[in-house]
Amino acid sequence: MSMKIKICGMCDPDNIMEISGLMPDMMGFIFYPESKRYALNITDPSLLKGLNPKIKKTGVFVNESSDQIIRTVIKYSLDFVQLHGNEPPELCRVLKERGIGVIKTFRIKDNYDFEQCSDYILCTDYFLFDTLTDGFGGSGVKFSWEELKNYKSGHPFFLSGGISPDDLEIISAISVKGFCGIDLNSRFEIKPGLKNYETLKNFVSALRKNDNQSMNKTFLSDSKGYYGKFGGAFIPEMLRNNVESLKAVYFGIIESDEFKKEFNMLLADYAGRPSPLFFARRLSKKYAARIYLKREDLNHTGSHKINNTIGQILLAKKMGKTRIIAETGAGQHGVATATVCALMDMECVVYMGETDMARQEPNVKRMEMLGASVIPATCGNKTLKDATNEALRDWISNPDDTFYIIGSVVGPHPYPDLVAKFQSVISEELMIQLSAKEGKEDPDYIIACVGGGSNAAGIFFKYIERENVKLIGVEAAGKGIETNETAATISVGEPGIIHGSKTLLMQNDDGQITEPYSISAGLDYPGVGPLHAHLANTGRAVYLNVTDNEALEAAFELTRLEGIIPALESAHAIAALSKLDLKQTDVVVVNISGRGDKDMKAYIEAKDLFKVKTEQK
Numbered sequence: 001m002s003m004k005i006k007i008c009g010m011c012d013p014d015n016i017m018e019i020s021g022l023m024p025d026m027m028g029f030i031f032y033p034e035s036k037r038y039a040l041n042i043t044d045p046s047l048l049k050g051l052n053p054k055i056k057k058t059g060v061f062v063n064e065s066s067d068q069i070i071r072t073v074i075k076y077s078l079d080f081v082q083l084h085g086n087e088p089p090e091l092c093r094v095l096k097e098r099g100i101g102v103i104k105t106f107r108i109k110d111n112y113d114f115e116q117c118s119d120y121i122l123c124t125d126y127f128l129f130d131t132l133t134d135g136f137g138g139s140g141v142k143f144s145w146e147e148l149k150n151y152k153s154g155h156p157f158f159l160s161g162g163i164s165p166d167d168l169e170i171i172s173a174i175s176v177k178g179f180c181g182i183d184l185n186s187r188f189e190i191k192p193g194l195k196n197y198e199t200l201k202n203f204v205s206a207l208r209k210n211d212n213q214s215m216n217k218t219f220l221s222d223s224k225g226y227y228g229k230f231g232g233a234f235i236p237e238m239l240r241n242n243v244e245s246l247k248a249v250y251f252g253i254i255e256s257d258e259f260k261k262e263f264n265m266l267l268a269d270y271a272g273r274p275s276p277l278f279f280a281r282r283l284s285k286k287y288a289a290r291i292y293l294k295r296e297d298l299n300h301t302g303s304h305k306i307n308n309t310i311g312q313i314l315l316a317k318k319m320g321k322t323r324i325i326a327e328t329g330a331g332q333h334g335v336a337t338a339t340v341c342a343l344m345d346m347e348c349v350v351y352m353g354e355t356d357m358a359r360q361e362p363n364v365k366r367m368e369m370l371g372a373s374v375i376p377a378t379c380g381n382k383t384l385k386d387a388t389n390e391a392l393r394d395w396i397s398n399p400d401d402t403f404y405i406i407g408s409v410v411g412p413h414p415y416p417d418l419v420a421k422f423q424s425v426i427s428e429e430l431m432i433q434l435s436a437k438e439g440k441e442d443p444d445y446i447i448a449c450v451g452g453g454s455n456a457a458g459i460f461f462k463y464i465e466r467e468n469v470k471l472i473g474v475e476a477a478g479k480g481i482e483t484n485e486t487a488a489t490i491s492v493g494e495p496g497i498i499h500g501s502k503t504l505l506m507q508n509d510d511g512q513i514t515e516p517y518s519i520s521a522g523l524d525y526p527g528v529g530p531l532h533a534h535l536a537n538t539g540r541a542v543y544l545n546v547t548d549n550e551a552l553e554a555a556f557e558l559t560r561l562e563g564i565i566p567a568l569e570s571a572h573a574i575a576a577l578s579k580l581d582l583k584q585t586d587v588v589v590v591n592i593s594g595r596g597d598k599d600m601k602a603y604i605e606a607k608d609l610f611k612v613k614t615e616q617k
Helices: 013-020 066-076 089-097 114-123 145-150 165-173 197-217 237-254 257-271 281-287 305-318 332-344 354-359 361-369 384-397 415-423 425-438 454-463 530-538 548-562 568-579 597-616
Strands: 004-007 026-030 056-061 080-083 101-108 126-131 157-159 179-184 189-191 277-279 290-295 323-328 347-353 373-377 402-405 445-449 470-478 494-498 501-505 541-547 587-592
Touching: 004 197, 013 026, 013 197, 056 066, 056 101, 066 089, 080 089, 089 101, 089 114, 101 114, 114 237, 126 179, 165 197, 179 197, 237 257, 237 305, 237 384, 237 415, 257 305, 277 425, 281 290, 281 548, 281 568, 290 425, 305 323, 305 332, 305 402, 305 415, 305 454, 323 332, 323 384, 332 347, 332 361, 347 354, 347 384, 354 361, 354 373, 361 373, 361 597, 373 384, 384 402, 415 425, 415 454, 415 530, 425 454, 425 587, 445 454, 445 568, 454 470, 454 530, 454 587, 470 530, 470 548, 470 568, 501 530, 530 541, 541 548, 541 568, 548 568, 548 597, 568 587
Parallel strands: 004 026, 004 179, 026 056, 056 080, 080 101, 101 126, 126 157, 157 179, 290 587, 323 347, 323 402, 347 373, 445 470, 445 587, 470 541
Antiparallel strands: 277 290, 494 501
């Protein structure tokens, strides 16, 4: 999402209409009598009511009562209020409950303690950071923007305080989680309350140009959970408090030293990280390239899923939750969730499609042995989509004590960002391991299978901005993308909304979600994580598709050449090797996201098929 522009301190009627032509995101009107920019001249409320509705009208107040604020909001049809004094969280909450957008200002000085903001997170839409002076804003004085490095909560904020036409380059370089907009006022004025149209026009134009250029180069999410045009949080009202509560605290918790210490300890001592980076000698010889396998299959529980479940259950504990729910397709996420729940002595409920339960029975038994209740989803195709629907219904019914551990980079913000961050340990390790083996951090190719896309997000994560590294995602084509029996969302999908996120998904002409198919239970999801939709849309990553039979052949090939039986999901990634034009000097890393124990039934059934094919040749 682009940076928001708020132009504040407007009080001349003609100037208001002139500046509105620049289409800022917000225009601010000061209802504080002691301000030199007091909106006294706006005697006709219809002036503000006549502004383009895309411009959010914001009233600025200082230590005013809630009743007076509400009366002013109604009189001038304001969309937001900006509270610039010492207003308590309770007042913010009253205004929010009336459906009014709330911006809370904090005035910054040296060594500012941003922890003071934490009580306002759930009762505001944005923070605004201004300079501490004797007055209440409009001073034209900057605070040290270096202070923003200490801001950890990630709650979206506007930067204010002496921003001038000369600050464009500095503003464009600020990379603080939550920084979403700027507030322009005194340094763009002819006199207090009268803005210089030409100066603002040139600055806004240059900022938007820079913003568009940086948007094209940035692949990580913004403060609203958008990756370009994909992502966000499209959720029913009954889920909003659950999601907002998580969004408000997750970034501050996972970035704390205490959390990182416990998370990294469990990854090492419990999950068994780092996972090895194995040079596949015989596979390399066959494909005439230097091929490495990142062995996520050797983690505790047999896949990459444990990285995310450790992170999320620690987060759940910090939030005071006592009950865990999850969805699962192939069963690996369910097993990983049941495992950490056993470790932390927490109740665990896993939803799994009835179809998937039949073809992944060993994982169902493992979950039950670990103490989880496995509940079948009996609607639709009885696979991962349907299990996710059931888990969301449970979360709606149990908001107070329950934490939903989503297994992939899907769902409403902040889940895609949260899961990607926990899985990024894969690419962090890869950089170190590849440096030791090849003398460089960057491979030429990284290949990973993609259903929702968490293992791919994890191994892509630290390389996304390094455009010399070719990122290859591999989807399940099922019986072919030309058939109706496929799960290759990026190949056949269109933009739409599924499970709280705008992304690419498989749908018919009426916009109804169509049922996916793949031999792999972990890849038959009709959508894809919004990060992958964005990577595909921008061309940063290339997404291939592999049929059931191609994946089965690749699984047998890896087993016989390297003695590694992969999960069917990972076999799709191996199958992509035959689709690339590789050189002998190319360094290729394939993420082996899981082991094949759970898929032995499918391999046993396919063994006779491939025996017949061999005899026919």
